[in-house]
Amino acid sequence: MVVFTASGGLEGYQIYVHDRQTGTRRLASAASDGSMANDWSFAPSLSADGQTVAFYTYATNLADGDTNGRTDVYVRDFKAGTTTRVSGAPKDVEGDGSSGIPSISGDGRYVAFESTSANLVGDDTNRKSDIFVHDRTPGPEPRFALTDLDVSPSTVRPGLPVRITAQVKNVGEKTGGYDAVLRINGEVEQRQAVQVRADKAVRLSFDARRSDAGTYTVELGPLTGRFVVTG
Structure with missing residues (x-):
């Protein structure tokens, strides 16, 4: 599997995954319904099995309630057919800064990314860009x-x-x-x-x-x- 960025026409650069064995190509910077992101997407990171892609984007149509006007990090899960924002704060609150440069673990569970948001964890008062890790496994956990x-x-x-x-x-x-x-x-x-x-x-x-x-x-x-x- 090869993940890359290419021009998506009027919607700017988009993320694609190419399977070298089958010759097929899939759009990764898409909403859960398959529609293309409505703005530029960058920096894809692919899981070992090629089924999960993390990326950041200016798009606002990949998740409901994306109104923060900043770049966000998303994960496209081809098996589940879902696209999920992972750079938000607890309790479904949007990040108050820009997030980008994701890196997904080989098994697709963890996504590390950079963010200027100050509300993703408690007591983030350094007013600097920080590195965060999001665990995609559902269920409440202590942190x-x-x-x-x-x-x-x-x-x-x-x-x-x-x-x-x-x-x-x-x-x-x-x-x-x-x-x-x-x-x-x-x-x-x-x-x-x-x-x-x-x-x-x-x-x-x-x-x-x-x-x-x-x-x-x-x-x-x-x-x-x-x-x-x-x-």
Whole structure:
């Protein structure tokens, strides 16, 4: 299977999948009813079996309620005969930014993409483009976002405690457990397991002590910080 972009006439560039064995060609940038996207489509990514294509588009006719005026990421599933937007926020809310450059996993389950939207997950406050992963498997699942790392005090005498805290929020749709792993200088220091309800947050808290003077790097999930033990 070969996926490519070609001119679709008045509707701009479109996405096609060509089967080299049968010589057949199918339109991927189409609505669930098969109608061609009404605007340009780009950057196709094809699953290993050639049955699922992710792409981004300016089109507004591929999903009901596409009114955000931005590019969105869609998945065309040839087996199911469906086209689904995957760059939306929870509870069927549209993304408030532009999404594009998708990459679909070999089995067609996961779609990674870039987006300037700030409402796809909780606490996205960096005002930058981020990378997101959408799981196409239906059903509510817990998903966690770790933020607000605090290491206090940042400078201590040997043997005195340093309090390390962070917030973990469940941005998914189902209660679930989060296993927090605190590392200091790359070594596992402590673990803490918490249950977090959907759309709720809890505060993680650890105490660490060091007797040797030096600078220590703290890692908690994707967050990093440091503290200094003076001589």
